[in-house]
Amino acid sequence: MYETKLLPADKESIDQAAELIKSGEVVGMPTETVYGLAANALDPEAVKKIFIAKGRPQDNPLIVHISSLDMLDGLVVYVPEIAKRCAEAFWPGPLTMILPKTDRIPLTTSAGLDTVGIRMPSNKTARALIEASGVPIAAPSANLSGSPSPTKAEHVFNDLKGRIPCILDDGSCAVGVESTVIAFEGNRIRLLRPGFVSAEELSELCDGVIIDKGVTEAVAADAKVASPGMKYKHYAPKADITIIDGSLDAFREYCKDKDSNAILMVFDESDGSDLPQQAIVYGNTGEEQAQKLFDVLRRLDEIGAEKVYARCPDKSGVGLAVYNRLLRAAAFRVIKL
Ligand code: TXA
Numbered sequence: 001m002y003e004t005k006l007l008p009a010d011k012e013s014i015d016q017a018a019e020l021i022k023s024g025e026v027v028g029m030p031t032e033t034v035y036g037l038a039a040n041a042l043d044p045e046a047v048k049k050i051f052i053a054k055g056r057p058q059d060n061p062l063i064v065h066i067s068s069l070d071m072l073d074g075l076v077v078y079v080p081e082i083a084k085r086c087a088e089a090f091w092p093g094p095l096t097m098i099l100p101k102t103d104r105i106p107l108t109t110s111a112g113l114d115t116v117g118i119r120m121p122s123n124k125t126a127r128a129l130i131e132a133s134g135v136p137i138a139a140p141s142a143n144l145s146g147s148p149s150p151t152k153a154e155h156v157f158n159d160l161k162g163r164i165p166c167i168l169d170d171g172s173c174a175v176g177v178e179s180t181v182i183a184f185e186g187n188r189i190r191l192l193r194p195g196f197v198s199a200e201e202l203s204e205l206c207d208g209v210i211i212d213k214g215v216t217e218a219v220a221a222d223a224k225v226a227s228p229g230m231k232y233k234h235y236a237p238k239a240d241i242t243i244i245d246g247s248l249d250a251f252r253e254y255c256k257d258k259d260s261n262a263i264l265m266v267f268d269e270s271d272g273s274d275l276p277q278q279a280i281v282y283g284n285t286g287e288e289q290a291q292k293l294f295d296v297l298r299r300l301d302e303i304g305a306e307k308v309y310a311r312c313p314d315k316s317g318v319g320l321a322v323y324n325r326l327l328r329a330a331a332f333r334v335i336k337l
């Protein structure tokens with residue numbers, strides 16, 4: 001058991017967290033997407049502690065975070081031209097690229113795969129922590145496995161208090177959903193997990209973006225998938241969420257006779273006006289929705305929501321990431337109107 005400290009993201013705390021990482025410990029780290037659970041990616045014993053702290057299945061690989069392109073040397077076998085273009089366009093930032101790994105990345109980190117997901121975050125604290133640690137940092141989202149990803153230090157604290165020595169508190173995450181995860185197939189990109197960097201933006205750098213089936217469809221637990229994370233139940237609050245895919249009018253018509261104890265997840269305050277249920281706003285644009293989604297999912301648990309009807313986000317741009325996360329939170333229940 002640790003006495004988990006919430007530390008301000010200043011130089012002194014970053015140095016303290018870096019010392020912990022160097023000594024094989026696990027710390028809570030802010031990034032621009034969501035908070036991560038950080039350890040030395042090259043130390044299998046440290047990485048094991050990540051899996052234990054969040055109760056993560058052993059076959060789900062971790063993303064390795066770097067703070068400069070130089071750090072890539074020795075971690076991956078080669079970097080194809082298309083990956084270089086993506087790095088140029090979107091690093092530092094919310095993009096993870098799957099590349100062939102070298103033996104320097106332990107199999108514990110890659111969960112036995114011969115590839116590794118690499119990302120260069122843009123958040124200043126994350127970059128300073130990687131730099132001060134002097135090693136690439138493995139970091140999954142810092143939630144207990146199965147809960148919504150954390151976008152505030154207090155979310156991390158609520159999930160992991162007692163399990164890690166400290167969390168660097170850098171306020172709310174700017175993006176709010178996890179990074180876009182991509183793999184390369186020749187000069188095409190396979191989108192494994194949608195994020196803030198959109199399929200539309202990626203398509204400008206290659207000969208086409210293939211949206212992996214797992215992005216919008218349920219994957220069987222025993223299926224062989226390109227990205228193991230897709231098969232796990234995710235982001236799920238205790239409430240039973242149903243996504244209502246249709247116009248605002250259709251949504252209002254659908255909800256008006258439903259249980260008044262249900263909670264509505266709406267874009268805008270006015271969407272829920274005159275309806276019998278309490279409405280929680282999650283934003284009008286894809287960007288706003290991404291930033292708020294996980295906080296709203298956690299709030300649903302806090303208020304003891306049992307039944308939730310959610311307006312379906314627009315599925316273009318960053319909206320696809322919002323839809324992908326909400327779909328999992330809703331256990332793939334969608335009503336098309
Ligand atoms: O924004 C993010 O990516 C955050 C922050 C902390 O950087 N991290 C994050 O990590 O979301 P995690 O572990 O919660 O999600 C990583 C996802 C999982 O779905 C995993 O299966 C996939 O990336 N992944 C990692 N390495 C992979 C690999 N070698 N091949 C295929 N998928 C991989």
Ligand code: MG
Nearest residue numbers: 140141149178
């Ligand atoms: Mg995660």
